[in-house]
Amino acid sequence: MDQARLWEAMRELLPDVTREALGAWEEFIGDRNAGDPRGRLLMRGELYAEMLLIQQDYGDDLATALFNMSGRHPVNTFELPGAAEMLESGMNEEEVFEELARCGWRPSEMHIQQIRLLTRNLL
Secondary structure, eight states, X not given: OOHHHHHHHHHHHOTTOOHHHHHHXXXXXXXXXXXXXXXXXXXXXXXXXXXXXXXXXXXHHHHHHHHHHHHHSXXXXXXXXXXXXXXXXXXXXXXHHHHXXXXXXXXXXXXXXXXXXXHHHHO
């Protein structure tokens, strides 16, 4: 997924995502995949797939808040579901990202397969 398509898709999925968060995510994706255009395409697809599932599981408000917060505290795309769970449980932004920095979060194998399938369908 290229940058323009990601921005358009995210705005359709979650209309209240901020331009700052979109820019921060693009910078994070670029840093993680310097010199690897295919890696950037894949990571954008993974980001969208994760946010789509989070929006479906937790609703627009939490998904939007998480996406915008992640612009200030970028995390690996695979950690987004864990961050959503933590927010849903009542943790605040700082607590979520401190916990992720301290312990990380690993998705289930089933979740990994689901994201791979969704991402493949997006590309």
